[in-house]
Amino acid sequence: xxxxPTTPFGRRPLSLAxxxxxxxxxxxAAKPDASETVVHKWRLFRALTEAxxxxxxxxxxxxxxxxxxxxxxxxxxxLPEADAGEGEGDSPAPGIVVFxxxxxxxxxxxxxxxxxxxxxxxxxxxxxxxxxxxSPNGKRFARxxxxxxxxxxxxxxxxxxxxxxxxxxxxxxEVRAENRAIALLREKITIVRRDIVKMVETGMExxxxxxxxxxxxxxxxxxxxxxxxxxxxxxxxxxxxxxxDLDALAGELAAFxxxxxxxxxxxxxxxxxxxSESQTERHIQNQIxxxxxxxxxxxxxxGETSGPMPEKPNADRTGTSEVEALSSGIGKRQTSPPRTxxxxxxxxxCPDIVxxxxxxEISCWRxxxxxxxxxxxxxxxxxxxxxxxxxxxxxxxASIIIAAILQRGEEIKSPGGYLRVLTAKAREGEFxxxxxxxxxxxxxxxxxxxxxxxxx
Numbered sequence: 001x002x003x004x005p006t007t008p009f010g011r012r013p014l015s016l017a018x019x020x021x022x023x024x025x026x027x028x029a030a031k032p033d034a035s036e037t038v039v040h041k042w043r044l045f046r047a048l049t050e051a052x053x054x055x056x057x058x059x060x061x062x063x064x065x066x067x068x069x070x071x072x073x074x075x076x077x078x079l080p081e082a083d084a085g086e087g088e089g090d091s092p093a094p095g096i097v098v099f100x101x102x103x104x105x106x107x108x109x110x111x112x113x114x115x116x117x118x119x120x121x122x123x124x125x126x127x128x129x130x131x132x133x134x135s136p137n138g139k140r141f142a143r144x145x146x147x148x149x150x151x152x153x154x155x156x157x158x159x160x161x162x163x164x165x166x167x168x169x170x171x172x173x174e175v176r177a178e179n180r181a182i183a184l185l186r187e188k189i190t191i192v193r194r195d196i197v198k199m200v201e202t203g204m205e206x207x208x209x210x211x212x213x214x215x216x217x218x219x220x221x222x223x224x225x226x227x228x229x230x231x232x233x234x235x236x237x238x239x240x241x242x243x244x245d246l247d248a249l250a251g252e253l254a255a256f257x258x259x260x261x262x263x264x265x266x267x268x269x270x271x272x273x274x275x276s277e278s279q280t281e282r283h284i285q286n287q288i289x290x291x292x293x294x295x296x297x298x299x300x301x302x303g304e305t306s307g308p309m310p311e312k313p314n315a316d317r318t319g320t321s322e323v324e325a326l327s328s329g330i331g332k333r334q335t336s337p338p339r340t341x342x343x344x345x346x347x348x349x350c351p352d353i354v355x356x357x358x359x360x361e362i363s364c365w366r367x368x369x370x371x372x373x374x375x376x377x378x379x380x381x382x383x384x385x386x387x388x389x390x391x392x393x394x395x396x397x398a399s400i401i402i403a404a405i406l407q408r409g410e411e412i413k414s415p416g417g418y419l420r421v422l423t424a425k426a427r428e429g430e431f432x433x434x435x436x437x438x439x440x441x442x443x444x445x446x447x448x449x450x451x452x453x454x455x456x
Contacts, residue, residue, distance in 0.1 A: 008132050012122075021128035021160055028163035029079060029095060039077040039165045041069050048129075051171035056127055060112070061120040065129060067108035068156055071098040077162050095162065097133055099140035099155030121156075128164070131157040178243060185246040189237060192253040196230050197442070199260045201434040204341055208267040213259055220259075224342035230256065231445060238449070341400065341433060343368065349440040350403035365396060372399035375406050379415040389423045397426075397433055404436050 006022055008014060028034055048055070049062060057065075079095040106112050112120075124130045135141065135154035145151040161168075202208070204223055212221045220226050233256065236249055347354065347362060354362055356378070357371040376386050379402070389398040401422060405415045412418050425431035 008125075008134055012132075015126065017126055017128060018131070021125075022131055024128075025131060025157070025159050025163050029159060035079045037078060037162055037165070039162050041072065041075060041077050041161075044077070044161060044165055044168060045069060047168050047172035050175050051168055053175065054171045055129075055168070057129070058120065058123065060116065061123045061127075063109050064105070064112070064117060064120040065124055067105055068098055068100070068124075068130065068158065070108055071100045071105075072096060072158065077158060079159065079162065095157065095159035097142075097153035097155045097157050099142055099153055101140065128160055131160060133157050182243050182246060185243065185250050188250050189246065189253060192250065192257050193234060193237075196253065196257050196260060197438055199257070199264060200227055200230070201438050203260070203264060203267075204437075205432050205434040206267070208264060209270075211263060211266065222342060224345045226260065227345060227441070231441075234445060235448075238453070341437060345437060345441075346400050346403065349437045349444070350400075350407040352407050352409075353403040356406075365399075368403070369395050369399045372402040375402050379405060381416040381419055385416045385420050385423070389419055392423050392427050400433055400437070404433075404440060407440055 006014075008018075045062075045066060048057065048065070052059070052062060077096060100108075102114055102117060106114060106117050109117060121130075121132075125132050133154050133156070140155040142150045142153040142155075200223065203210075210222050210226075212219065214220070220229055233249065233253055236245075241249070343362075343365060346368070353368070353371050353375060354360065356374045357367050362368050362371060373386075381402070386398070389401065393401065401419060405412055405418060422431055
């Protein structure tokens with residue numbers, strides 16, 4: 001009766017995991033249909049690569065296993081007929097044994113150091129992917145029979161790969177399913193985050209009235225607080241999150257987006273109701289009082305039809321100047337829209353301007369406007385460009401743009417020219433500050449995320 005080694009040579013210990021692997025392999029080889037099991041070694045290796053996490057196999061250990069598989073001449077892994085068992089009480093012969101030297105194995109493992117090679121071989125044995133079949137002196141070799149075929153071999157037995165092929169494939173499929181679920185969750189989070197940012201931009205740009213609400217026990221009172229809450233949620237999103245954490249985060253973001261959408265929809269419904277009511281209100285408007293505001297020419301016409309008027313040059317000039325002043329006032333109201341961006345949000349997006357504030361602190365809009373005047377001079381923006389920006393954008397928005405230009409630093413080569421371009425776009429109604437602030441906030445958040453990854 002032939003016997004086959006089951007314990008390692010020298011000082012290497014025998015673990016219970018090795019005993020379990022050998023018992024499972026022996027039971028598999030003893031099955032009548034064991035020799036009919038055929039496994040494609042490279043497909044199995046791909047499955048192993050995908051299931052390395054559940055199996056507890058390191059990347060470099062897989063490189064060593066790849067090298068061991070390359071020493072098996074056939075693409076298929078299967079037990080020879082003669083190795084299916086020799087009778088009751090006999091130990092089945094090792095099915096597939098490869099016996100490369102450490103030097104050859106190191107070469108095929110891309111020059112792995114001998115100590116590293118031995119460590120990863122031991123990990124493959126411990127995880128039950130291979131069995132060590134050591135000779136009496138620890139050398140790896142094979143004895144051939146009279147016909148030249150291998151009668152006995154000492155090295156590494158690959159039979160556990162055949163015995164565990166179904167298990168490995170199932171684990172790989174579970175990993176694929178998990179990865180697909182995680183990918184879908186990441187897609188969902190990306191879409192919801194995009195929706196939240198764009199809805200916040202719309203709410204700020206359109207001056208949507210904010211209705212306070214509470215979510216997860218936190219009270220949200222304005223758009224600034226809402227965006228701050230979003231940043232807290234977005235800051236939890238990292239590449240290392242597992243499926244359960246991603247699922248929870250996706251749910252919180254979706255609920256958050258729903259609340260913002262309700263705010264916008266409520267505002268839209270309110271506008272529709274106001275428009276319906278104004279259709280009847282127009283019939284009772286005082287035409288006389290409204291004419292100077294919207295149709296100054298018609299007011300002059302009404303004066304001409306009321307009869308001859310005595311010549312009063314000063315009065316005419318005064319009346320004309322009053323109309324011009326009123327028209328000028330209307331123009332200013334049209335070109336200086338109401339401020340809809342919270343000061344805290346502006347400072348969060350453009351923190352560098354605080355360095356130019358008196359006392360190193362900006363607590364109100366006047367502080368920001370004064371700091372912007374200093375920054376304007378430091379950036380080399382001409383008084384003419386600054387005056388045009390004030391006339392078209394208003395002092396608040398013009399100051400915000402200066403803060404944004406300062407924040408972008410060397411990205412803008414000509415601050416004065418850039419300000420003139422934005423002023424021209426604003427005059428044509430083609431410019432909005434919302435995307436500028438949101439882009440700065442997103443860039444700040446992305447930079448912070450990169451720093452956290454590097455620190456981790």
